[in-house]
Amino acid sequence: MSRLTILTAAEQVAAHLRNELLQGAWTGLMPGGDRLAAELGVGSDTVEAALRRLEGEGLLVTQGRRRGRRIALIPDQGPARRMRLAILTSDKSDRRLDYVVEFEHELREAGHTVAHAPRSMAGLGMDAGRIAAMVEKTAADGWLVFAGTREILEWFAAREVPAFAIFGRRQGLPMAGVGPDKTQAIAAVVRALAGMGHRRIVLLARKRQRLPIPGLSEQAFLNELASQGISPGGYHLPDWEEHINGFHARLEALFRVTPPTALMVDEAPFFVAARHFLARRGLNVPEDVSLVCNDADPAFSWCKPPVSHIRWDSGPVVRRILQWAANLSRGKKDLRQTVVKAEFVTGGTIGAVKARSL
Secondary structure (H helix, E strand, O other): OOOOOOOOHHHHHHHHHHHHHHOOOOOOEOOOHHHHHHHHOOOHHHHHHHHHHHHHOOOEEEOOOOOOEEEOOOHHHOOOOOOEEEEEOOOHHHHHOHHHHHHHHHHHHOOOEEEEOOOOOHHHOOOHHHHHHHHHOOOOOEEEEEOOOHHHHHHHHOOOOOEEEEOOOOOOOOOEEEEEEOHHHHHHHHHHHHHOOOOOEEEEOOHHHHOOOOOHHHHHHHHHHHHOOOOOOOOOOOOOOOOHHHHHHHHHHHOOOOOOOEEEEOOHHHHHHHHHHHHHOOOOOOOOOEEEEOOOOHHHHHOOOOOEEEEEOOHHHHHHHHHHHHHHHOOOOOOOEEEEEEEEEOOOOOOOOOHHHO
């Protein structure tokens, strides 16, 4: 069953105004909030919230108090066109993420056709050749690529069909993109753990984030270990086969001889799997092993003690995607990459090292 998305009044008004803007209903200055509220039969606060949302998407530009908002669409580029946008996810489960559902809905509200690629990158074994073959056979005016490897994003960046990188190894490539900057937050996690006496700190990250060289977040992890007097190596950022058996085999190997006192895992499913593994071994969190997730998940709000994790606001991510789509629909080249600030939420799944663990 597909997920039901309930829009707020402001979101509904924003969707209506966005569609009108892209269809060329106004040029120059946007009508004032009071006029729009009267025409639409809604409150002025609702209209103002909708207009601020459109500002965030780059469709409107504020010019100061009492000067109105300038419409950012470029007239000589012609009317906006309805596009076919394809989404290539890293894993099939990514389709259920809240912000993926949100930007899909918003893009459709803007008049675009949105569809997922026939298979995810994981479903094709993260094989760049197989992924390229599938993409070439899929008709689309633009691609939204979710957490792509460097090799895959390089291939997309070299194509004529525009692509937008959502997360992934996009730095320095000539393509638009967005994602959280977790480097400072990850460093904060390592400092907090080191301050509690942890020396055996392990980060379990996906292959695309470790190879061919560690990504920005992973390098920040290794650098902070060194800053804390811990010589970083393969023990701290180990390789593992990216499937269920590979994940558990790596955990078994880690805890066989020199067990870590702290585990950092990149995604909520890995966090759940790691906690289940520890429970089966009779290890308590955080008494025996501290556990941190380098991402957020709605389920964490139901956990006691609170989960120690890294969080970031998905709102700017959604708005940046909508802005790119709006620019693309008007023929405007958009290669800007933006980042979203992330922060470490201490939570209750980390604690001091037991004396016997030292």
